[in-house]
Amino acid sequence: MSQTHRLTLDTAHQFGGLAIDRSKPLTFRLNGKRFHGFVGDTVLSAVLAAGVDAIGTLNTMPLALTAGIAPRVSTRSDVTRANAIPIERVAASDGADLVTLESQEGLVRRWRHRDPGSLWLRVGSAAFPAGGGAAEASLEAELLIVGGGVAGLSAAEAAANAGHKVILVERRSWLGGDASFFGALGDEETPNAVVERLAEKLKSDGNVTVLANAEVQSLAAGTVLVQQVTSESGSPRHRLVSIGATRVVLATGASERLPIFAGNRLPGVMGGIEAWHLGERFGVAHGPNAIVATQNNFAYRLALRLNDAGVKISRIADPRINPQSRFVDFAKASGLTLASGQIPMQAERTRERHLRVTLGQAVGNVSPVVVETSTLIVSGMLQPALELWLMAGGETRWAGEKLQALGTLDGVALAGSVAGYRSMAACMSSGKAAVAALFGTRAPAVTEVEPDAAFEAPPVASPIAPPGGTAPTYLDWGQTLLARNDFTGGLGIGRTLSLGGIAALVELGVVAQNDAGAVAEERRIAGGPLLPSAWTPPKSNAAYETPWLTDRFGAETAQAHIIVDDKRRFERGALVYANTSARDPANAIGVIVAPAPDNGPGGIALFSKAALAASDRFIVETLSGPSPARLAPAS
Amino acid sequence: MADETYDFAIVGSSLAAMMVAGLLAQEHGRRVILVGRPTSGLRLSRLLDLLFVPATTSGTWALLAQAAAEIGGILTKIGAEDALRHVDMAVEVERDPTAELFDHVAHLASGYGVRVHRTEGGWLFRGIPSLDSPNLHRKLPAWLENSQVTRADVDKHPLSIGKDGALQFNGLSAAQAVLCDDDAILHLPEEVQPPSLRVHQRLVTLLEPVKPAKAEVQNWPDRRLSLVRRPDNQALAFVNGVEEAEARLASVLSAPARRLAAAQSRQLVSNDGAPLVGMLPRAKSFVAAGLGDIGAFLAPALARLLAGTARAEEHEWLKAYAPFRSGGPGGRL
Numbered sequence: 001m002s003q004t005h006r007l008t009l010d011t012a013h014q015f016g017g018l019a020i021d022r023s024k025p026l027t028f029r030l031n032g033k034r035f036h037g038f039v040g041d042t043v044l045s046a047v048l049a050a051g052v053d054a055i056g057t058l059n060t061m062p063l064a065l066t067a068g069i070a071p072r073v074s075t076r077s078d079v080t081r082a083n084a085i086p087i088e089r090v091a092a093s094d095g096a097d098l099v100t101l102e103s104q105e106g107l108v109r110r111w112r113h114r115d116p117g118s119l120w121l122r123v124g125s126a127a128f129p130a131g132g133g134a135a136e137a138s139l140e141a142e143l144l145i146v147g148g149g150v151a152g153l154s155a156a157e158a159a160a161n162a163g164h165k166v167i168l169v170e171r172r173s174w175l176g177g178d179a180s181f182f183g184a185l186g187d188e189e190t191p192n193a194v195v196e197r198l199a200e201k202l203k204s205d206g207n208v209t210v211l212a213n214a215e216v217q218s219l220a221a222g223t224v225l226v227q228q229v230t231s232e233s234g235s236p237r238h239r240l241v242s243i244g245a246t247r248v249v250l251a252t253g254a255s256e257r258l259p260i261f262a263g264n265r266l267p268g269v270m271g272g273i274e275a276w277h278l279g280e281r282f283g284v285a286h287g288p289n290a291i292v293a294t295q296n297n298f299a300y301r302l303a304l305r306l307n308d309a310g311v312k313i314s315r316i317a318d319p320r321i322n323p324q325s326r327f328v329d330f331a332k333a334s335g336l337t338l339a340s341g342q343i344p345m346q347a348e349r350t351r352e353r354h355l356r357v358t359l360g361q362a363v364g365n366v367s368p369v370v371v372e373t374s375t376l377i378v379s380g381m382l383q384p385a386l387e388l389w390l391m392a393g394g395e396t397r398w399a400g401e402k403l404q405a406l407g408t409l410d411g412v413a414l415a416g417s418v419a420g421y422r423s424m425a426a427c428m429s430s431g432k433a434a435v436a437a438l439f440g441t442r443a444p445a446v447t448e449v450e451p452d453a454a455f456e457a458p459p460v461a462s463p464i465a466p467p468g469g470t471a472p473t474y475l476d477w478g479q480t481l482l483a484r485n486d487f488t489g490g491l492g493i494g495r496t497l498s499l500g501g502i503a504a505l506v507e508l509g510v511v512a513q514n515d516a517g518a519v520a521e522e523r524r525i526a527g528g529p530l531l532p533s534a535w536t537p538p539k540s541n542a543a544y545e546t547p548w549l550t551d552r553f554g555a556e557t558a559q560a561h562i563i564v565d566d567k568r569r570f571e572r573g574a575l576v577y578a579n580t581s582a583r584d585p586a587n588a589i590g591v592i593v594a595p596a597p598d599n600g601p602g603g604i605a606l607f608s609k610a611a612l613a614a615s616d617r618f619i620v621e622t623l624s625g626p627s628p629a630r631l632a633p634a635s
Numbered sequence: 636m637a638d639e640t641y642d643f644a645i646v647g648s649s650l651a652a653m654m655v656a657g658l659l660a661q662e663h664g665r666r667v668i669l670v671g672r673p674t675s676g677l678r679l680s681r682l683l684d685l686l687f688v689p690a691t692t693s694g695t696w697a698l699l700a701q702a703a704a705e706i707g708g709i710l711t712k713i714g715a716e717d718a719l720r721h722v723d724m725a726v727e728v729e730r731d732p733t734a735e736l737f738d739h740v741a742h743l744a745s746g747y748g749v750r751v752h753r754t755e756g757g758w759l760f761r762g763i764p765s766l767d768s769p770n771l772h773r774k775l776p777a778w779l780e781n782s783q784v785t786r787a788d789v790d791k792h793p794l795s796i797g798k799d800g801a802l803q804f805n806g807l808s809a810a811q812a813v814l815c816d817d818d819a820i821l822h823l824p825e826e827v828q829p830p831s832l833r834v835h836q837r838l839v840t841l842l843e844p845v846k847p848a849k850a851e852v853q854n855w856p857d858r859r860l861s862l863v864r865r866p867d868n869q870a871l872a873f874v875n876g877v878e879e880a881e882a883r884l885a886s887v888l889s890a891p892a893r894r895l896a897a898a899q900s901r902q903l904v905s906n907d908g909a910p911l912v913g914m915l916p917r918a919k920s921f922v923a924a925g926l927g928d929i930g931a932f933l934a935p936a937l938a939r940l941l942a943g944t945a946r947a948e949e950h951e952w953l954k955a956y957a958p959f960r961s962g963g964p965g966g967r968l
Contacts, residue, residue, distance in 0.1 A: 510675065510677070522679050522897060531891050533882045574742050584746075585746035621746060
């Protein structure tokens with residue numbers, strides 16, 4: 001498929017694709033369809049560049065193809081669940097013949113030529129993903145840093161300068177995190193320049209190992225299991241690496257939340273940070289025109305870049321009334337339409353595969369506006385990515401409209417936006433401070449460096465549209481696929497919850513604010529799957545006590561052999577009644593406690609002495625009904 | 636001395652605590668404040684909320700039978716009739732003492748109308764009353780409000796209980812504190828706590844996929860765990876004790892399962908495993924601890940006991956499980 005969504009190379013707009021080499025085109029197949037790309041593309045970026053923006057359908061509704069729900073692929077010649085890797089982590093390779101995991105389970109429909117913009121996978125039916133397995137490599141370090149953004153890189157630099165052996169793992173194939181979306185302040189070094197400088201320095205430091213394309217799978221008791229994606233002869237594969245480290249810095253960043261409105265995951269809808277990386281790293285835009293809906297200033301910067309790159313920005317909707325920001329000023333100067341006080345109320349899909357977006361007033365009773373667009377970019381609040389903190393046993397609480405870490409953990413420190421810091425300067429300082437805290441040295445002060453709120457309006461809470469609309473309202477990006485309607489009847493505990501989903505449920509009033517931390521802690525991913533074990537309870541032939549017989553028929557008891565005929569055996573536990581008693585267990589005078597001698601007929605009953613003295617005829621209440629019984633003749 | 640504006644302050648966040656509070660107000664006309672933590676229906680239940688204990692005394696089974704007869708009507712008043720189900724419970728016995736215990740339990744249960752069947756691995760108990768906890772948690776707040784129970788968040792203000800059992804909280808006071816919350820009991824001064832208390836850990840895990848079984852509830856007393864089947868091939872596992880907990884849980888799985896959620900809770904039990912219900916002599920607080928998985932079902936009886944209208948057999952049973960008991964059935968249920 002041709003690259004209809006690839007932006008032209010133009011250094012002015014800086015969305016030419018830092019990661020790709022346009023002098024090295026390539027071609028690969030996915031589910032039999034040919035795609036073009038460049039060296040440096042991921043399979044996802046090349047597929048999006050071709051204009052495929054839908055992963056398929058969920059309950060007959062189309063679902064956007066985004067990094068959070070990228071399908072897993074393996075090469076056609078080596079199809080196993082164990083080797084299937086999400087396409088956002090697979091490097092595009094010339095001549096590769098890839099198939100999605102779902103296609104192996106017969107869930108792919110044939111390509112619909114009238115809608116080549118979809119992968120036509122039936123979402124939600126993917127089976128239990130492969131996990132676990134033995135580590136193929138084992139590494140040791142004094143310090144493990146998870147996250148290769150500015151905070152993690154800064155922590156690595158500080159640790160390396162102090163002579164410590166460091167391993168840094170980064171989930172993506174590139175370093176830098178999301179700092180470039182936020183840009184530099186004033187005349188400070190740009191995030192990309194910072195990343196390049198630090199990465200170069202760490203590369204030449206023999207004490208530092210950087211593992212890119214490596215994602216932590218489990219984190220417990222000084223050992224971390226990492227899944228790293230590599231390529232062998234053009235075939236993607238992953239390997240498990242075990243890393244032993246007694247100190248860990250979690251610099252895992254923050255995830256952009258999904259604003260809540262009907263149709264918020266239709267094809268054509270994309271998150272602001274994801275849209276930024278798609279443009280900056282791969283030179284891909286989602287479509288020829290876009291609406292940007294944001295509650296922060298940084299998405300205006302994204303809109304400006306896209307506008308410079310030739311994407312027509314229909315309008316920028318913002319629930320804030322006349323927000324102050326340099327980026328807002330630039331947008332006005334560039335002639336972009338700014339829709340102050342507006343939020344997306346719903347999005348619907350047109351026959352032409354466009355989005356029909358209804359924008360309404362966040363406050364007030366003004367008639368909504370309907371705008372048609374190819375792309376709706378939504379930029380929401382940031383939720384610290386505390387998944388690994390929780391996995392390590394950390395606690396969280398709801399504060400400042402998000403879940404935040406609570407308390408401390410031995411041997412684990414947070415740095416950067418996961419710790420709640422906002423500015424690049426603070427994120428970098430916090431990386432150094434985290435290392436100092438773990439090694440017991442003096443920590444530098446961590447100070448936010450931000451413009452005054454008078455000059456840069458702060459972000460506001462992600463807007464929530466009223467319920468309604470034809471398309472589902474999802475609560476979060478990612479694979480949990482929680483929808484607003486899932487909770488109206490009280491679905492309860494059975495759904496997987498993400499941190500963004502929990503945050504949305506707090507805002508919707510489904511989860512109490514002071515319960516949010518506990519809900520998040522319960523939902524922490526505790527390692528890999530639970531595999532069946534051969535554990536059995538220890539057995540013993542020793543004598544045991546029978547407290548259930550103590551004083552059951554008084555202090556003075558006796559045992560006797562009772563029978564009914566020469567065949568029937570009485571079950572242990574069967575209650576014995578006096579001949580004429582009503583069968584109320586409270587009136588039982590005895591109970592069968594053992595089989596008869598030599599496993600003969602009847603059974604040994606425990607009686608109160610008085611009851612035994614009063615009669616030699618009884619009723620035994622068996623599970624199949626009452627049976628008469630008498631004392632067995634003395635042998 | 637402040638005016639006593641409430642008759643009872645129920646301290647706790649469990650279903651049992653909420654139901655006791657509501658019943659005291661609605662059925663017995665008492666002024667009640669419930670001091671607890673608001674929880675959402677998305678939390679894992681720490682209890683099976685199943686009306687079954689491996690009891691070997693007639694008194695306990697009689698109480699369970701009474702509770703079974705009563706719970707439907709109580710839930711109707713709450714507007715939560717659909718929160719009551721009847722489930723089959725399979726018990727797998729593996730050791731001789733357990734086999735012998737359950738032989739006695741099964742026959743006694745049968746005597747009180749429970750349908751029991753011997754199986755290859757142990758016993759099947761049919762039609763055991765079970766509560767849909769998330770459902771009930773959602774509906775209780777409205778019922779409590781209609782019953783004019785005042786609710787207060789225990790984390791927002793300090794709570795103090797006097798030596799006379801009166802409770803002070805955020806300018807409000809109640810004549811009698813009723814501690815239905817294990818944490819509240821553990822925060823009492825050590826010298827007034829019942830000597831037989833100990834803390835018992837329980838791990839609750841939501842798993843999927845778990846192969847369906849014939850019985851909705853499976854119990855392995857020798858592995859100290861239970862599995863409760865849920866829709867969509869999920870199961871809630873309750874594992875008592877932390878030693879070898881993962882291995883014990885994994886031993887009852889036939890295929891790998893993913894953990895969707897997990898929680899560890901501590902519960903108070905007495906040395907003999909039986910409940911502790913009654914007045915603390917030196918603190919005059921009423922405690923209800925160690926009720927375990929049947930706690931919510933005992934709420935009507937507890938409310939009657941507090942209101943002074945307990946039936947004779949309830950009184951006898953509850954007296955046997957007083958916090959500083961010495962006689963009775965030795966704590967045996």
